[in-house]
Amino acid sequence: MKNKSLFHVFTNGLLNENPTFRLLLGMCPTLAISTAASSGVGMGLATTFVLVFSNMVISSLRHIIPERVRIPGFIVVIATFVTIIDLIIKAFLPSMSDTLGIYIPLIVVNCIIFARAESYAFKNPVLPSAVDGLGMGLGFTCSLTLLSSVREIIGSGKWFGMQIMPDAYKPMSVIITPSGGFLTLGILLLIVNGIVKYIGKRKQMKARGEIA
Numbered sequence: 001m002k003n004k005s006l007f008h009v010f011t012n013g014l015l016n017e018n019p020t021f022r023l024l025l026g027m028c029p030t031l032a033i034s035t036a037a038s039s040g041v042g043m044g045l046a047t048t049f050v051l052v053f054s055n056m057v058i059s060s061l062r063h064i065i066p067e068r069v070r071i072p073g074f075i076v077v078i079a080t081f082v083t084i085i086d087l088i089i090k091a092f093l094p095s096m097s098d099t100l101g102i103y104i105p106l107i108v109v110n111c112i113i114f115a116r117a118e119s120y121a122f123k124n125p126v127l128p129s130a131v132d133g134l135g136m137g138l139g140f141t142c143s144l145t146l147l148s149s150v151r152e153i154i155g156s157g158k159w160f161g162m163q164i165m166p167d168a169y170k171p172m173s174v175i176i177t178p179s180g181g182f183l184t185l186g187i188l189l190l191i192v193n194g195i196v197k198y199i200g201k202r203k204q205m206k207a208r209g210e211i212a
Contacts, residue, residue: 006131013135019112020143021192026112029103030144031181037160040148041141042096043103046089048137050081050107055121055133057081062122074117075108082107112140143188151175151184 019025026047033039057077058065065073086104090097097104107113116136121129152158155176157165165171174180205211 006128009128009131010135013132013137013139014142015139015196017136018139018143018192019136020140020147021189022196023112023115025115026110026140029106029110030147031178031185033100033103034144034148034151034181035155035176036099036152037145037149038096039099040144040146042089042093043100044137044141044144046085046100046104047107047110047112047140048134049085050078050110050113051116051133051137051140052130053081053133054078054113055116055129056126058117058121059124059126059129065122070118070122074114074122078113078117079108112136147181147185147188150188151181154184155180 013019015022017023020027020030029043029047033043054074054077058074061073061077082105085107086097089100089104116132120132124132149159152160153164154172156173157163157169157171172180175184202211
């Protein structure tokens, strides 16, 4: 696959098929742990690790795993890497492990992982599959971090645990509640999809020669 194609595969997960803002996948951890920016980064990077390595292994075994047992095969591979990242976080980042709790093991059933394994890794070579996993993972990390940052700043006046709003600021604590999570996500969905639509329209106009 050409470098240009690999670049397209990588950037696809960042915006055009962003798991959170475009495909609406992985909503459970997205809404549950997005009350603090540090949690968003941690969950996003853990998911990226699993995406990249599970995609690589599934792609390398795509001619070996029988079609009829591919789903159990995916589960075994994904669960292996989830266990690895869970143990790493518990060993080196115990506070983050306590914060993310059950949502790290639940990466095993995250529909983002299964979607990429089924729709991409099981049908493509190893390198593009790794790039796809990296792009999707970083797209998920960026969206989680953005959502978490907005909720943390507005809801508590802090960012990554540091006070950034003036003392006179009164935090809108409703934003860090479940209903506030849905509200914030809806607003960000509107903004991001509006930007994507605008970019797409500009590209079409440029292709038709209507703008320089």
